[in-house]
Amino acid sequence: MRVSTSHMHNAGVQNMTGQQSEINESHNQLSSGKRVLRPSDDPSSAARILDLERTVSSVERFNRNNDMARNRLSMSENAMEQVGNNLQRIRELTVQAANDSQDPQTRGYIASEIKERYEQLLQLANSKDGNGEYLFAGAKTKTRPFSREPGGQVEYHGDQNSRQVRVGPGRQIGVDNSGFEAFMKVPNGNGKFQAYESRENTGSGVINVVDQSVHRIDPQYGEYRLQFVEDDYGDMRYMVERRHDQNNPEGWELVQPPAGPDGQPPAVDQLPEYAPGSTIEVEEGVRVQVDGSPEQGDTFTVSTSRPQSIFETVHELIGALEEDGEGPHFRNAVNRALGDVDLALENVINIRSQIGARLSTLDSERASNEAALVDLQETISTEEDLDYAEATGRFNKQLSGLEAAQATFGRVQNLSLFNYI
DSSP: OOOOHHHHHHHHHHHHHHHHHHHHHHHHHHHHTBSOSSGGGOHHHHHHHHHHHHHHHHHHHHHHHHHHHHHHHHHHHHHHHHHHHHHHHHHHHHHHHHSTTOOHHHHHHHHHHHHHHHHHHHHHHTOBOTTSOBSSBTTOTTSOOEEEOTTSOEEEOSOSOOOEEEEETTEEEEOOOBHIIIIIOEEOTTSSEEEEEOTTOOSOOEEEEOTTOOOOOOTTTOEEEEEEEEOTTSOEEEEEEEESOTTOTTOEEEEESOOOTTSOOOOGGGSOBOOTTEEEEEETTEEEEEESOOOTTOEEEEEEOOEEOHHHHHHHHHHIIIIIOSSHHHHHHHHHHHHHHHHHHHHHHHHHHHHHHHHHHHHHHHHHHHHHHHHHHHHHHHHHBOOHHHHHHHHHHHHHHHHHHHHHHHHHTTOOGGGTO
């Protein structure tokens, strides 16, 4: 078999070029620390790595969503904390205003501070996050949620929805808060029923709900009336009526004491006698306490609690301080305000607890995501990372092979008959 000189040269060059290519591949692996640099290096591992990296990207996106949700909910929680602080101060001022040492002038000063607190409450209700979106507008985050109308009432323009953000593979969480739930939907009275006096009363009677009751007024009636009547001896007695026809202002029926067999009310001297500070049960489990000295014909109404905004509660309190300032109407207004403010504070605590629960959920999801990222990175490392000991040995072996090929080629290329002629 004859071997030409050109064939020997080509074979030698190809051998050295191939080994140089293998050395370059090993060098790239050692410098990058990765075993799989392109899909052709290990197709099955490359596909697995690509799938794992997509999962890592998803988990990192969940963490970014988590950070956004945490920032927004934390700002909401801080705003509600300040709302609670303002309401607590309003309550303290209300108790101070109820003190007999105050007069209409000093109560006017107290009303001035409560007005400032009222403005702060409205400002907090319209709080924004760092992106300029409103915190308490529900899902309508670009809409200013609260506005004060010309008549002084505050209107809500948001909705009761919440945007859901995915913070984990199977977990979504609401990042918005409904201002309606936080500020507008607060029950008045004791949360079950409320009591108020007639503006036409002439006596000094003051009514309070008894908070230990857990009963609601029978929805079939919804409203009771406590009426005071003076007997022939000048003693004050009372009777309890309930409205049996909601569409008829005069549709009242006697409950206590019950009417006679002929449907007629009993004589005045048969009515229960009133004692200041006594507790009167208008319906089973629904009790009120009346202090002071009611006059003939004075009435008080006990009805089912209704939703009332925090702003309405404070606005009515300011009006009582500025307009009445003293007397039984002022006392009744202050008593109602104290009860309503207490329920508003309870609602603030409830909203804060809901936000806190969501923040706690974010913490647990973040911890779960971080653990998943560690596992995913370890799996990727197993598939992708280089075994430095094996690669270094292989690289040195390839260098030795290239050096031997170069030395052999230098000797073989001189094997020509022309060198001996």
